[in-house]
Amino acid sequence: MRRQDGWVSRLAWDHNEYYHRLLLRQLPARPQRVLDVGCGAGLLAGKLAARADRVDAVDRDAGMVAAAARAVPANVSCRCADFLLDDVPIGAYDAVVSVSALHHMPLEPALSRMAEALRPGGVLAAVALPRVDLPRELPVELAAAVAQRGLAVTFGIGRAVHGGGCHAHEPDSDAMPMVDPVLTTDEVRRQAQAVLPGAQVRRLLFWRYLLRWRKPLGDGQASSTTATESAGTSSTSPS
Numbered sequence: 357m358r359r360q361d362g363w364v365s366r367l368a369w370d371h372n373e374y375y376h377r378l379l380l381r382q383l384p385a386r387p388q389r390v391l392d393v394g395c396g397a398g399l400l401a402g403k404l405a406a407r408a409d410r411v412d413a414v415d416r417d418a419g420m421v422a423a424a425a426r427a428v429p430a431n432v433s434c435r436c437a438d439f440l441l442d443d444v445p446i447g448a449y450d451a452v453v454s455v456s457a458l459h460h461m462p463l464e465p466a467l468s469r470m471a472e473a474l475r476p477g478g479v480l481a482a483v484a485l486p487r488v489d490l491p492r493e494l495p496v497e498l499a500a501a502v503a504q505r506g507l508a509v510t511f512g513i514g515r516a517v518h519g520g521g522c523h524a525h526e527p528d529s530d531a532m533p534m535v536d537p538v539l540t541t542d543e544v545r546r547q548a549q550a551v552l553p554g555a556q557v558r559r560l561l562f563w564r565y566l567l568r569w570r571k572p573l574g575d576g577q578a579s580s581t582t583a584t585e586s587a588g589t590s591s592t593s594p595s
């Protein structure tokens with residue numbers, strides 16, 4: 357059993373981190389100020405900081421914020437606050453980004469706040485967990501189960517050869533707050549489109565969805581674009 361636990365943990369990989377590249381591709385060109393909602397230990401915020409002049413990272417868990425503050429570069433400011441209650445600057449951000457945190461919050465108020473925080477033309481991009489939706493999503497669930505194992509071996513070999521990287525879990529991941537998602541991808545899509553007309557929501561392979569919305573530049577100018585998923589990661593466990 358111990359041996360099996362060892363192999364299981366050695367082959368585990370971080371499905372959230374796997375989708376970071378997808379999120380980074382959603383950023384507008386040369387963003388000045390980006391907000392990371394539910395930043396956890398700051399892994400994504402650190403990557404955003406390489407693309408943006410300034411990153412504000414917010415999380416309501418004090419332990420996570422302390423870990424993030426230790427990990428991020430100087431152009432990231434980490435704040436311990438509940439995003440739904442915090443004083444978020446209005447119209448200040450070129451992008452609002454979030455990974456694996458949106459399903460921790462009531463969707464409609466969270467999206468409204470994110471939209472308020474964006475400047476006109478700014479982009480909201482969030483990857484989060486949907487509730488499993490069977491039998492509708494049976495094909496993608498089966499594909500994910502197979503691909504997850506294949507990539508686990510590939511990434512495990514990569515880590516053994518190169519050490520680190522290859523979507524390894526971060527040291528702080530065990531302490532990360534997790535919840536089971538309440539909404540299916542379809543429910544997220546319907547609610548999101550009611551709050552943010554033009555929002556696009558699509559199921560990703562590894563137990564995540566991508567929600568993307570561009571804030572209209574002016575009255576009636578809502579626009580959204582389709583993102584292309586290039587790589588994949590996930591787990592069946594909540595996060």
Ligand SMILES: C[S@@+](CC[C@H](N)C(=O)[O-])C[C@H]1O[C@@H](n2cnc3c(N)ncnc32)[C@H](O)[C@@H]1O
Binds near residue numbers: 373393414437440533
């Ligand atoms: C599963 S973790 C993901 C953390 C990080 N984004 C990552 O991918 O490593 C979800 C995070 O969202 C944070 N969170 C949940 N609800 C929040 C809220 N209302 N305001 C701020 N942070 C919140 C939790 O404290 C937790 O750190």
